[in-house]
Amino acid sequence: MKSCKEVSQLLASDKELGVFDKLSLKLHFSVCKVCRTYKQQQEAITKVYKERLKKKNTSISETAKKVEDSVIKKYTEE
Amino acid sequence: MANSNKTNFSSPEFLNKLKDRDHDAVESLVKTYSSHLVNASFGLGLNESDAQELVQNVWGTFFQNIQNFEGRSHIRIYLFGILYNKAKELYRERNKHTSDIDLNTYFEDKFDDTGHWALTPKKPEEFIESIQTSGIIESCLNKLPEKQRMAFYLKEIDGASTEEVCNVLKVSATNLRVILFRTKAKLRDCVERKMQA
Numbered sequence: 041m042k043s044c045k046e047v048s049q050l051l052a053s054d055k056e057l058g059v060f061d062k063l064s065l066k067l068h069f070s071v072c073k074v075c076r077t078y079k080q081q082q083e084a085i086t087k088v089y090k091e092r093l094k095k096k097n098t099s100i101s102e103t104a105k106k107v108e109d110s111v112i113k114k115y116t117e118e
Numbered sequence: 119m120a121n122s123n124k125t126n127f128s129s130p131e132f133l134n135k136l137k138d139r140d141h142d143a144v145e146s147l148v149k150t151y152s153s154h155l156v157n158a159s160f161g162l163g164l165n166e167s168d169a170q171e172l173v174q175n176v177w178g179t180f181f182q183n184i185q186n187f188e189g190r191s192h193i194r195i196y197l198f199g200i201l202y203n204k205a206k207e208l209y210r211e212r213n214k215h216t217s218d219i220d221l222n223t224y225f226e227d228k229f230d231d232t233g234h235w236a237l238t239p240k241k242p243e244e245f246i247e248s249i250q251t252s253g254i255i256e257s258c259l260n261k262l263p264e265k266q267r268m269a270f271y272l273k274e275i276d277g278a279s280t281e282e283v284c285n286v287l288k289v290s291a292t293n294l295r296v297i298l299f300r301t302k303a304k305l306r307d308c309v310e311r312k313m314q315a
């Protein structure tokens with residue numbers, strides 16, 4: 041079986057992954073708790089960032105409204 | 119990328135109306151995609167005024183080049199391609215410093231001689247708790263090169279398909295996998311470092 045380092049190197053390489061590569065990655069993650077934990081930490085970042093972005097919803101729609109008004113005006117009145 | 123359009127924005131009829139600056143056509147397109155583009159700008163780490171400026175510039179470029187747009191790529195992809203280029207320009211102007219990881223040293227530091235991880239990572243629950251409140255993720259995201267930040271936003275946050283992201287960034291699927299691997303590894307490292315500081 042591949043070591044944790046080999047798994048990371050494979051994922052970081054420009055090589056196109058074949059069926060065998062994909063299988064050995066799956067196998068490694070299914071038995072290696074440490075690699076899984078690192079992956080879960082990465083997923084946690086995505087999840088938390090999504091939530092934080094959602095909290096900015098009001099300023100996002102306000103900003104979008106400003107853009108819409110000025111753009112529509114600018115590009116239909118020429 | 120959520121698709122909320124009722125009008126077929128890629129039809130030749132619609133494109134002709136846009137080229138004639140038909141009010142209804144311009145309005146429906148701008149209203150469909152502005153919040154999507156602003157959301158992406160915030161997701162890339164911009165504040166309100168920068169996001170507003172950026173998205174206005176995206177529309178500016180779009181309408182300047184509308185005569186040449188032949189509808190070969192989906193309008194949504196086309197707009198995000200412009201956003202990507204404009205965001206790169208903006209960061210260049212601001213002289214933001216970004217850096218990529220050196221994969222050789224990355225692998226040396228992380229693993230022991232037997233190829234196992236050198237350190238035991240925090241449990242995901244504890245990890246989540248420490249990143250919840252502070253602006254750690256934002257400041258780490260801001261250090262990423264534009265391509266990595268855009269790939270991360272589109273694939274992980276927006277939920278765009280691999281094909282769409284590849285189209286916006288002009289990279290292959292294998293390329294994108296590598297970009298995302300590096301981005302996520304680097305983000306995690308940065309967040310961990312800041313948590314301990």
Ligand SMILES: [Zn+2]
Nearest residue numbers: 044072074075
């Ligand atoms: Zn492992």
